[in-house]
Amino acid sequence: MIRYATPDDIEDMVSIFIDAYNFPGPRESVKSSFEISLEVQPDGCLLAFLKDEPVGMGCIFFYNKQAWIGLMGVKKAYQRRGIGTEVFRRLLEIGRRKVDTIRLDASSQGYGLYKKFKFVDEYRTVRYELMERPIKRVEGVVEVNKIPNWVKEIDKKAFGDDRIRVLEAYMRRGARLLCAENEGFGLVYRGKIGPLVADSPRVAEKILLKAFQLGAREIIIPEVNKDALELIKIFKPSQVTSCMRMRLGSKIEEKVDIYYGILAYAKG
Ligand SMILES: CC(C)(COP(=O)(O)OP(=O)(O)OC[C@H]1O[C@@H](n2cnc3c(N)ncnc32)[C@H](O)[C@@H]1OP(=O)(O)O)[C@@H](O)C(=O)NCCC(=O)NCCS
Known part of the structure; x- marks a missing residue:
């Protein structure tokens, strides 16, 4: 049943x-x-x-x-x-x-199941643990308690869809929103950062440095974003697990080059 x-x-x-x-x-x-x-x-x-x-x-x-x-x-x-x-x-x-479009992040055990239903591969999403924070000063990253409009817009561009109600649900439970005004943001919750969206590696770096100070140690990176893979090297990353992002239906227009960390495997 x-x-x-x-x-x-x-x-x-x-x-x-x-x-x-x-x-x-x-x-x-x-x-x-x-x-x-x-x-x-x-x-x-x-x-x-x-x-x-x-x-x-x-x-x-x-x-x-x-x-x-x-x-x-x-x-x-x-x-x-x-x-x-x-x-x-x-x-x-x-x-x-x-x-029209259904997506997911498949573990190796789920992969065969989704293939049977004709899901196709998009790219790998890899979870890393960040082991060390380099000693660097951070300027221009502030914590805010309400999601500004520009964050809504930049997140929609990166993810390809409006998911503000989900981000708000995280914030009601104590997630902390770090912003570099008009340039990027990161959401820190229970030792993880994600989403991390930024218009350049320099901005992503300063948000990540600040997030680490707030306790964030895990990030899930869309592997097609090479800047993100390069950026985390300074944090001495260790790979924890990986999934294959898959899709059934037409491709969603997203901007993975500004998407440095996804929200969560279960939610995109
Ligand atoms: C993935 C999962 C939900 C499948 O549930 P299930 O009841 O075992 O699935 P089914 O019996 O309907 O099998 C469906 C297909 O799943 C795949 N599958 C199930 N168990 C698997 C395993 N241990 N290794 C690899 N593939 C597996 C196979 O393709 C299988 O088809 P097949 O038996 O014809 O080869 C279950 O294995 C699970 O909970 N795994 C651990 C958690 C996980 O990884 N979840 C998926 C996250 S994306």
């Missing part, structure tokens, strides 16, 4: 996620990811049951032109029985009713 998840299901979803992904780290950080998902897209997550046990899930997020599928997971003991396929099929049906 597959049904829509509600906020009452969050604990079960967290348990599935931790089991499926072998997630080592705090339960709280997974929980807040699901809370944001269900707050922004209350009808966006599906939960699969076997008898009465919750065993699998997946979520979809709608933007204007595209939808994003993420948080696909099936408990290890129940994998390879078709549950993931069924959840994914349902999410696709829901997505295609509203938008």
Whole structure:
């Protein structure tokens, strides 16, 4: 049985996620990811049951032109029985009713599943841990508590869609917005930075330096942005994991050369 998840299901979803992904780290950080998902897209997550046990899930997020599928997971003991396929099929049906393009970041385990549904490769998105901060002074980066209009515009250019309601949901939960006025911004939340959008490597660098001071250690880079790969070298990066960004439907016009760090695998 597959049904829509509600906020009452969050604990079960967290348990599935931790089991499926072998997630080592705090339960709280997974929980807040699901809370944001269900707050922004209350009808966006599906939960699969076997008898009465919750065993699998997946979520979809709608933007204007595209939808994003993420948080696909099936408990290890129940994998390879078709549950993931069924959840994914349902999410696709829901997505295609509203938008032409559906995208996602595929792990190596999910990749074969999405290929079967005719998703095509776009580029790799690679998660790095930043190990060291070079000693450099930062000027012209300030923290603001309301999203300025120019941030909305530059983010829309980079991502190819309006996702301000998602960024606002992060900020309501304490995410910190760093801005270099009219040139770039970064969102810092739970030890991560993303999105990081900047009109030059110099601007991206100063936002990243400041973000590191605020505790950001992780960034997920679209690998096609060579400036971003070059920039993080000064932070002695260590690769944690990688995904293949994939798409079904027409290509979204985005600007990856100003997109230094994505928001999250599950959300784009
Ligand atoms: C990806 C996942 C959700 C698939 O769920 P599932 O119930 O096992 O999926 P299905 O039984 O319907 O299998 C669908 C396809 O997924 C792929 N797949 C599933 N498990 C896999 C594994 N361990 N390694 C590689 N591919 C795998 C295969 O292509 C499979 O098709 P096949 O059996 O015909 O080869 C599940 O493996 C999972 O939770 N993995 C860990 C978390 C993860 O990486 N999620 C995806 C993030 S993008």
